[in-house]
Amino acid sequence: ALACCHQHKSARFVAIDLSPEALAVADANAKALGLSDRVEFRQGNRLEPVASEGRFDVILSNPPYIPTAIIPTLEPGVRLYEPHQALDGGEDGLRVVAPLIEESVPLLKPGGHLILEIGSDQEVPVRSLIAAQPQLKLVPTVRDHANHPRVVRATRI
Known part of the structure; x- marks a missing residue:
């Protein structure tokens, strides 16, 4: 932020x-x-603290997206430094991401943007979750310097 x-x-x-x-x-x-x-x-938790406050131009999130089983294999600088709850996205890494997408729809102004950091192997499932929301229109995924998918974006229709 x-x-x-x-x-x-x-x-x-x-x-x-x-x-x-x-x-x-x-x-x-x-x-x-x-x-x-x-x-x-x-x-x-997620968008609950702003759920009754009207609409936003942008919802940007770096949610926990690492699958639980992967956390022990992370480099020590990440695994030992970052709080576990900031990393652990559940079994498939989408435990926070999936409900966050649904919660964002009524909170975005028309033309507002949803921007989510993702794991490099999560582009397809996250884009599918967004595509299931009729009020969201997908825009191209942002790739990192290694050309891995890193940020999935959508616009509120």
Whole structure:
């Protein structure tokens, strides 16, 4: 959220995380970077903390998307540093992603954007989940420097 806030000077942001500790670190960083007047931090699950607040121009998420069985094989710098709940996407890596897609539809303004970071092997299932939402129109997937699918995007019709 802070990188987006820094890049988009006129926008306001609501950042959501399950972890109060992660939110405290993000809040301290926002203050240190002079961004705290444009970003609000809320603790909660997926989009629940903003579910009754109207519509958004953009919903951007880096959800937990790593399948549970893969976590022990991650490099120690990731596996030992990042909180488990920030990584673990359940059996197929879509435990958070699938409901997040459904929850985003009523919260996006017409023309609003859904932007999701994904695992490199999740493009097809995530695009299928989005395609199942008639109010969302898929746009091209963003690939990383190794040409792996990394960000799936859709626009609210």
